[in-house]
Amino acid sequence: MWYLCVxxxxxxxxxxxxxxxxxxxxxxxxxxxxRLPENQHPDSPFHLVNLPSEDVARNIANxxxxxxxIYELWGEGSxxxxxxESIKSYPExxxxxxxxxxxxFKVTVDSFGKAISFQEQNDRIKSLxxxxxxxRVNLKNPDIxxxxxxxxxxxxHNGLPPVVQRRIFFGRxxxxxxxxxxxxxxxxxxxxxxxxxxxxEVAFLMANQAQVMPGKLVYDPFVGTGSILVAAAHFGAMTMxxxxxxxxxxxxxxxxCNVWSNFKQYGLPLPVALLRADNNLPPWRPGLKxxxxxxxxxxxxxxxxxxxxxxxxxxxxxxxxxxxxxxxxRTGHIPSTAPYSLAECVHDLLDLAARMLVMGGRLILSxxxxxxxxxxxxTGSYTEKVAxxxxxxxxxxxxxxxxxxxxxxxxxxxxxxVHPQLGEETDSKSCKELKPKYRGKYV
Amino acid sequence: MRLFTHNMLSSNxxxxxxxxxxxxxxxQVVEKQVDFNPDFLKNMFPxxxxxxxxxxxxxxxxxxxxxxxxxxxxxxxxxxxxxxxxLLELHLEEGALVCPETGRKFPVTKGIPNMLLxxxxx
Numbered sequence: 001m002w003y004l005c006v007x008x009x010x011x012x013x014x015x016x017x018x019x020x021x022x023x024x025x026x027x028x029x030x031x032x033x034x035r036l037p038e039n040q041h042p043d044s045p046f047h048l049v050n051l052p053s054e055d056v057a058r059n060i061a062n063x064x065x066x067x068x069x070i071y072e073l074w075g076e077g078s079x080x081x082x083x084x085e086s087i088k089s090y091p092e093x094x095x096x097x098x099x100x101x102x103x104x105f106k107v108t109v110d111s112f113g114k115a116i117s118f119q120e121q122n123d124r125i126k127s128l129x130x131x132x133x134x135x136r137v138n139l140k141n142p143d144i145x146x147x148x149x150x151x152x153x154x155x156x157h158n159g160l161p162p163v164v165q166r167r168i169f170f171g172r173x174x175x176x177x178x179x180x181x182x183x184x185x186x187x188x189x190x191x192x193x194x195x196x197x198x199x200x201e202v203a204f205l206m207a208n209q210a211q212v213m214p215g216k217l218v219y220d221p222f223v224g225t226g227s228i229l230v231a232a233a234h235f236g237a238m239t240m241x242x243x244x245x246x247x248x249x250x251x252x253x254x255x256x257c258n259v260w261s262n263f264k265q266y267g268l269p270l271p272v273a274l275l276r277a278d279n280n281l282p283p284w285r286p287g288l289k290x291x292x293x294x295x296x297x298x299x300x301x302x303x304x305x306x307x308x309x310x311x312x313x314x315x316x317x318x319x320x321x322x323x324x325x326x327x328x329x330r331t332g333h334i335p336s337t338a339p340y341s342l343a344e345c346v347h348d349l350l351d352l353a354a355r356m357l358v359m360g361g362r363l364i365l366s367x368x369x370x371x372x373x374x375x376x377x378x379t380g381s382y383t384e385k386v387a388x389x390x391x392x393x394x395x396x397x398x399x400x401x402x403x404x405x406x407x408x409x410x411x412x413x414x415x416x417x418v419h420p421q422l423g424e425e426t427d428s429k430s431c432k433e434l435k436p437k438y439r440g441k442y443v
Numbered sequence: 444m445r446l447f448t449h450n451m452l453s454s455n456x457x458x459x460x461x462x463x464x465x466x467x468x469x470x471q472v473v474e475k476q477v478d479f480n481p482d483f484l485k486n487m488f489p490x491x492x493x494x495x496x497x498x499x500x501x502x503x504x505x506x507x508x509x510x511x512x513x514x515x516x517x518x519x520x521x522x523x524x525x526x527x528x529x530l531l532e533l534h535l536e537e538g539a540l541v542c543p544e545t546g547r548k549f550p551v552t553k554g555i556p557n558m559l560l561x562x563x564x565x
Contacts, residue, residue, distance in 0.1 A: 215483040238483060240448075250555045269478060272531065273448035276557045281565065283558040285453035285463040291490050311565045322563040331550065335561045 002035070003057050004073040004171050006149065007045045007066050008179075009112070009160070011205060014373060015066045018208050019049065021375070022060045025211035028052060037076060037169070041161035044151065045112055046169065048073070054174055061175030063235075065182075065204040071147060071171030080127055083168045087131060098172055099131070104138035107146045113154040113163065124148055128170070145173035184266070185230065191265055192257045194225040194248065196305050198298055198366070202373070203231035206364045209375045210294035212237045217272070219292045221279045221352060222307075224248050226259040226271070228296050233268040237293075242277040244308050244337065249274045279348050280309035280340060284356070289382060292356050296364045299345050307340030343401045347394040354390070355382045444535045444556050446499050450491055452556065454542035454549070456564040464495035465540035465549070467502045477531045484526055485517050491530075500529040 007015040020032050033050040040046050045068065051057045054072070061070040074095065075086030098105075107128065109121040116124070128148070135144070152166040185200040187193060198206070206228060212218060214236030220228050223241025225248065233239050241259070243249045252258025263270050277283050300307035314320045316338050325333050346365075353363040357378040365374050380386070454462030497508045507525045509516075516522045539548040540556055547564070550557050 215480050215486065217483070217487075238480075244559065246555075246557060246559075250553050250557075270475075273445060274555050275444070275448065275452075276555060276559055278559055281455055281560060283452050283455045285451060285492070288451055288490070291451070291487070310560050312562060315562055315565070322565070324563045325561050330561075331548070333561060335559055 001053075002048050002050050002073070003174065004037075004071040004076075004169055005047045005049045005061075006068045006071065006169075007047065008068050008177070009045055010066060010201070012043050014205055014209070016047065017375065018064055018066050018205060019060055021209050021211055022063055023051070023056065025213065026056055026059050028056060037167060039078075039164040039167060040151075041163070043161040044163070046149075046151070046167070058175035062178060063208065064177045065179070065201060065208060067175075067177050069147065069176035070174045071169070072174060073169060073171040075171075076167065076169045078165055078167060080124075080168065083170060084127075084130055087170055095131075098144050099134055101134040101136075103135035103143045104141075105133065105135045105144040105146060106137065106139050106142035107148060110147060110149045112149065112151040113160050114152055116150070124150075147171055147173055181234070185234070187227070190225075190227075190262060192225050192252050192259065192262050194227075194305075196298060196300075197225050198227040198231075200227075200231070202366065203228050204234075206296050206366070206373065207231040207235050207237075209373065210296050210362045210364050212294060216293035217291065218294045218296060219356070220297045221277075221282075221295065221349065222297050222299055223259065223274065224298075225252075226262050228298060229271060230262055230266065230268065232294075232296060233263060233271070234266070238269075239271040240273045240292075241271055242275050242279070244276065244278050244310075246276045249276055278310045279352065280344070282348075282352060289355050290358045290361075292361060293358055294362045294364065295349075295353050295357060297349070298366045299342075299349060300340065301342055301367070302339075307342070307345050308337035309340040309344075310335060311338050312336040313338045341398075341401075343394070343398045347390070351387065351390060353378065354386060444551050444554055445531055446496060446503070446533055447487070447530045448556070449499050449535075449540070450496050450530075452540065452558065454540075454544065454547065455558075456542060456545060456547060456560060459542060459544045461544055462542055464492065464498065464543065466543055467499055467535060468539040468541055468548070469502060469504075469535065470537040470539075471535075472503050473534045473536045474532050475534055477527070479524070479527050481520075481523050484523055484530070487530070488512075488514060488517060488526070496529060500533065503533050503535065505529055505533055 005019065016034060023032055035048040036042060037046050037048060057070045061067045074090045075083050077083040077086050107125050109116060109124050148168065148170050150168045151163055153163050154160065181204060182200050187197055187200060210218065210232065212232045212235040216237045218229065218232040218237040218239050220241045223229060223243045226241060229239040229241055249259055252261070259274060260270055315322055349365065353376065357363065359378055359381065361378045363376040367374060449465065449467065452465060454465060456462065493512050497510060500508050505528065508529055534554055535551050536554050538551045540551060541548050
């Protein structure tokens with residue numbers, strides 16, 4: 001059955017992906033069908049999705065973080081008259097069970113891109129008089145929530161996707177995201193924070209993309225303050241984290257301000273394990289594989305915090321021989337570390353995921369450069385051959401990457417304008433004018 | 444550090460062929476209650492090195508685990524409880540993990556094993 005899926009106007013690229021991940025998690029294995037309502041921009045919040053049952057729709061919506069609501073659509077139209085026609089033609093047997101006198105209900109009027117005054121809202125509700133509501137109104141805790149949503153031309157200059165024509169939707173709410181999670185888990189009230197602690201909304205999105213469920217094992221190789229694992233633990237996963245910085249995992253900022261305290265603060269089960277390890281030289285026993293259900297991480301890209309790996313800078317270049325630690329100083333010795341390039345870091349991460357994820361397990365990583373979240377699914381088993389081929393590719397890439405760095409092209413390739421047709425010769429002023437007000441996904 | 448973690452770790456010092464299992468040196472063991480989750484245990488059981496787990500549990504003072512185990516035993520709640528206790532509730536709070544080949548100690552402080560290698564071991 002087709003449902004109206006209304007999203008929050010946030011993280012636009014991941015809204016459909018989140019619903020698809022959750023559908024798969026809930027056992028819907030065929031890929032979902034999507035449709036856009038008439039005259040809607042793909043970035044608009046209104047989408048139509050085909051779901052097998054109302055239970056699935058409710059479970060997806062309640063678990064998601066970006067779905068404002070999934071609605072059984074009773075009618076839509078470009079004007080209130082069209083809406084009335086559309087609602088009247090919706091099958092009676094689908095409507096009547098929700099209009100009986102035993103139920104309580106509420107009608108909410110909502111809009112996208114513009115505000116509707118209280119008076120207008122009431123007028124809209126009154127205009128629905130042709131629907132035979134028999135139940136009592138209950139504004140606080142109704143059995144049935146009806147929503148009247150509307151989008152209209154709000155001008156092209158407020159950074160929202162353009163609206164071609166006014167559209168009104170009326171539907172019955174099936175379920176919606178529990179956004180109360182966000183103020184609960186927001187970073188400003190978290191006790192232990194680092195410079196790259198993951199925003200709660202994105203962390204929950206990552207956990208949903210990873211299809212985290214109770215009893216699954218989730219690993220973060222760059223755990224830091226544990227901000228990603230907190231979201232995974234909220235959904236019941238067993239969590240495990242590693243970091244090369246012993247201060248982050250062991251000490252934090254004091255006895256009540258460390259990774260453990262971040263879990264205690266929300267009453268979540270503590271991580272199964274925290275360890276200090278180098279992702280470049282992981283300490284896993286030989287033969288250990290396919291153990292994590294998901295690997296979720298925010299690798300160190302060197303923008304706010306750079307990566308480190310074992311071995312000194314000079315040591316790795318071969319300028320100096322390894323420093324042999326005298327026996328009496330072995331305990332408490334702090335080994336030197338060297339910068340860990342992005343290319344190497346990502347290679348190691350992919351290698352780890354290929355080896356340690358269960359079949360069908362997911363690797364979720366954020367990328368600060370292009371502000372994207374990547375989700376990868378393991379589809380084949382890890383073999384020597386795969387590992388070797390990956391290493392060769394990595395070497396190739398690393399050489400080119402260093403060359404690009406030297407040529408100074410990295411910056412331009414990363415930060416080049418979204419719309420290259422503007423041409424490079426136009427000076428910055430005209431560029432500013434030409435830049436479309438609606439800048440797509442960067443919300 | 445739980446024994447679950449111990450079961451996954453090995454010494455990865457350059458040149459060490461047999462870094463597993465790491466010997467446990469105990470200074471302090473604590474027990475922490477964890478919610479019992481049979482599905483998780485059943486999932487993890489085939490991935491465990493059983494002998495290493497039994498030996499490690501003994502070092503920590505828990506001797507209830509049987510010498511041999513196979514997946515048919517997962518039906519027994521009693522067995523699962525014991526496995527749960529050994530795997531997830533026993534914590535090495537202070538101590539060390541010792542490489543079986545070189546004798547290098549990886550310290551465990553505040554429950555966190557430090558598996559980082561020294562310069563001459565990379």
